[in-house]
Amino acid sequence: MLVLYxxxxxxxxxxxxxxxxxxxxxxARPVLVATGTRKPEFLAIxxxxxxxxxxxxxxxxxxxxxxxxxxxxxxxxxxxxPGDIEGEAQALSWMSFLASTVxxxxxxxxxxxxxxxxxxxxxxxxxxxxxxxSVVDIFLxxxxxxxxxxxxxxxxxxxxxxxxxARMLAxxxxxxxxxxxxxxxxKAGLTLP
Ligand SMILES: N[C@@H](CCC(=O)N[C@@H](CS)C(=O)NCC(=O)O)C(=O)O
Numbered sequence: 001m002l003v004l005y006x007x008x009x010x011x012x013x014x015x016x017x018x019x020x021x022x023x024x025x026x027x028a029r030p031v032l033v034a035t036g037t038r039k040p041e042f043l044a045i046x047x048x049x050x051x052x053x054x055x056x057x058x059x060x061x062x063x064x065x066x067x068x069x070x071x072x073x074x075x076x077x078x079x080x081x082p083g084d085i086e087g088e089a090q091a092l093s094w095m096s097f098l099a100s101t102v103x104x105x106x107x108x109x110x111x112x113x114x115x116x117x118x119x120x121x122x123x124x125x126x127x128x129x130x131x132x133x134s135v136v137d138i139f140l141x142x143x144x145x146x147x148x149x150x151x152x153x154x155x156x157x158x159x160x161x162x163x164x165x166a167r168m169l170a171x172x173x174x175x176x177x178x179x180x181x182x183x184x185x186x187k188a189g190l191t192l193p
Pocket of ligand 1: 038049051064
């Protein structure tokens with residue numbers, strides 16, 4: 001049994017999309033950043049007070065990178081990770097870069113631009129980060145979707161990241177996840193992204 005604790009539009013969006021991509025049954029439990037994540041009930045589940053938090057048969061798994069890796073490996077039929085060791089290592093390299101360099105630059109527009117310039121360079125002219133669609137694309141999408149809006153990137157700044165975001169927004173799992181999260185955000189008076 002999988003349970004995902006998420007807050008609309010936050011880091012947990014990547015895990016939520018990946019779960020919908022796998023087709024696995026899961027329960028999604030909303031917990032709003034900064035209010036819900038600091039409540040004792042949630043800290044009893046994850047003392048770090050962060051989303052995403054995934055329970056796998058009651059066992060806690062945290063960190064976007066680890067959850068995406070787990071889902072990619074646990075549901076191979078969804079083809080969210082390459083099947084060879086070098087491909088998997090490339091996925092971990094990309095996701096480590098996204099979790100540290102890109103997510104780490106979220107508080108500052110200048111650093112954010114520099115980080116996304118590196119991400120754009122990594123992506124290059126390809127449709128997907130690793131050639132075929134993978135969890136890396138989900139992670140990259142969530143960060144660009146959120147921070148392009150926050151930093152007010154113009155459409156010509158990162159054309160390949162814009163095109164990647166458009167490809168992602170056409171995927172049924174992304175459409176479904178954003179519909180669920182937008183409805184919860186609206187009720188809470190939040191706007192996405
Ligand atoms: N390194 C963590 C970062 C997760 C994170 O920063 N989550 C934020 C939302 S984007 C959060 O839960 N904040 C709630 C809080 O600090 O109270 C990961 O990759 O999962």
